[in-house]
Amino acid sequence: xxxxxxxxxxxxxxxxxxxxxxxxxxxxxxxxxxxxxxxxxxxxxxxxxxxxxxxxxxxxxxxxxxxxxxxxxxxxxxxxxxxxxxxxxxxxxxxxxxxxxxxxxxxxxxxxxxxxxxxxxxxxxxxxxxxxxxxxxxxxxxxxxxxxxxxxxxxxxxxxxxxxxxxxxxxxxxxxxxxxxxxxxxxxxxxxxxxxxxxxxxxxxxxxxxxxxxxxxxxxxxxxxxxxxxxxxxxxxxxxxxxxxxxxxxxxxxxxxxxxxxxxxxxxxxxxxxxxxxxxxxxxxxxxxxxxxxxxxxxxxxxxxxxxxxxxxxxxxxxxxxxxxxxxxxxxx
Amino acid sequence: xxxxxxxxxxxxxxxxxxxxxxxxxxxxxxxxxxxxxxxxxxxxxxxxxxxxxxxxxxxxxxxxxxxxxxxxxxxxxxxxxxxxxxxxxxxxxxxxxxxxxxxxxxxxxxxxxxxx
Numbered sequence: 001x002x003x004x005x006x007x008x009x010x011x012x013x014x015x016x017x018x019x020x021x022x023x024x025x026x027x028x029x030x031x032x033x034x035x036x037x038x039x040x041x042x043x044x045x046x047x048x049x050x051x052x053x054x055x056x057x058x059x060x061x062x063x064x065x066x067x068x069x070x071x072x073x074x075x076x077x078x079x080x081x082x083x084x085x086x087x088x089x090x091x092x093x094x095x096x097x098x099x100x101x102x103x104x105x106x107x108x109x110x111x112x113x114x115x116x117x118x119x120x121x122x123x124x125x126x127x128x129x130x131x132x133x134x135x136x137x138x139x140x141x142x143x144x145x146x147x148x149x150x151x152x153x154x155x156x157x158x159x160x161x162x163x164x165x166x167x168x169x170x171x172x173x174x175x176x177x178x179x180x181x182x183x184x185x186x187x188x189x190x191x192x193x194x195x196x197x198x199x200x201x202x203x204x205x206x207x208x209x210x211x212x213x214x215x216x217x218x219x220x221x222x223x224x225x226x227x228x229x230x231x232x233x234x235x236x237x238x239x240x241x242x243x244x245x246x247x248x249x250x251x252x253x254x255x256x257x258x259x260x261x262x263x264x265x266x267x268x269x270x271x272x273x274x275x276x277x278x279x280x281x282x283x284x285x286x287x288x289x290x291x292x293x294x295x296x297x298x299x300x301x302x303x304x305x306x307x308x309x310x311x312x313x314x315x316x317x318x319x320x321x322x323x324x325x326x327x328x329x330x331x332x333x
Numbered sequence: 334x335x336x337x338x339x340x341x342x343x344x345x346x347x348x349x350x351x352x353x354x355x356x357x358x359x360x361x362x363x364x365x366x367x368x369x370x371x372x373x374x375x376x377x378x379x380x381x382x383x384x385x386x387x388x389x390x391x392x393x394x395x396x397x398x399x400x401x402x403x404x405x406x407x408x409x410x411x412x413x414x415x416x417x418x419x420x421x422x423x424x425x426x427x428x429x430x431x432x433x434x435x436x437x438x439x440x441x442x443x444x445x446x447x448x449x
Contacts, residue, residue, distance in 0.1 A: 023391070023395075025414065029416070033372035059386075064388050067389070067392045068391075068392050
């Protein structure tokens with residue numbers, strides 16, 4: 001009953017706290033009755049795929065749970081922008097982002113000895129609201145268009161669903177292209193510097209961070225290559241990406257604190273080259289290698305940490321052998 | 334398209350859903366004159382032609398219980414704990430009134446349809 005337990009855990013997470021135990025007990029009873037009825041109809045025990053099909057028919061855990069919530073708020077402007085299923089998650093993510101923003105800005109103002117005024121808050125707060133709302137509107141559209149498809153299944157169910165090979169192969173191709181680009185940079189600096197390559201060159205900081213970043217790329221290739229061969233090793237993706245994203249976030253955080261380019265000694269016009277170096281460092285520090293990169297990686301690490309939880313729990317309980325991926329489920333998601 | 338945002342089939346579906354919503358409450362109350370648990374209640378409704386998905390039924394049962402129209406009790410049956418629901422005294426009175434209302438609406442509609 002690992003699949004049923006996983007499904008119920010996913011529902012439970014979104015239920016009102018006070019009623020969780022009671023609702024889950026009742027849902028469990030109903031689903032067990034359905035599974036038994038289906039087994040009786042077929043005259044044999046159900047396969048994991050058949051169990052999963054019954055749960056899929058029951059509905060997305062988040063949607064099922066929200067039906068028990070008395071407060072079904074949503075965001076709409078004549079038409080539904082963010083439905084009641086996603087609205088609590090939207091409020092949570094937006095609240096978390098705004099709290100982090102409002103906490104970090106005064107700290108950075110103090111560090112840079114700048115006066116604390118309202119102005120530095122306006123743009124980041126507005127950007128957070130716009131970005132988070134846009135992402136959730138997009139997610140809502142996807143949910144309306146494909147109500148039964150989860151790009152990522154609930155973490156509790158992910159362990160029984162093998163990775164689709166197309167997903168691993170496309171990731172492998174993308175990661176290989178990025179790695180080749182990184183490998184070529186020392187020989188063809190214009191791949192980073194563009195037309196300024198004659199007047200500028202990469203700063204010494206690249207020597208310190210080049211190999212760690214390369215190793216992270218290679219780890220990404222390794223994870224995807226293994227996933228192509230062993231899609232049933234469902235633990236590999238969340239655990240390895242948690243490590244890769246976590247280390248990547250730390251590396252990128254420190255990488256961008258240094259000047260990334262310096263003037264090439266052979267530059268003809270040194271004054272112009274210095275100006276170019278200043279603007280290129282600003283562009284790289286806030287663009288290509290800007291804070292978005294380490295924030296994106298840190299959020300990725302948190303996301304995959306969430307998906308690693310069931311494996312860690314099993315590992316701690318010594319139940320490693322009980323993870324049984326269901327090959328018939330390939331393509332279900 | 335019947336209007337700017339909805340097609341005729343979609344409008345029909347929405348109207349059918351609205352029509353069913355009220356009827357389902359009466360049907361659930363009527364079925365629970367005898368004690369049942371969720372799964373058997375759902376089967377009984379489906380057998381009588383009023384299929385309802387579990388995602389709608391269980392929140393509805395909870396709401397009706399909160400309103401005092403149903404009472405429930407966890408009890409073991411076939412080695413499993415099940416929650417049994419039945420009409421409360423208040424629920425019986427409300428059901429009687431709802432059925433009277435239903436008869437009145439039915440009579441009125443029949444009269445209107447015959448006139449047409």
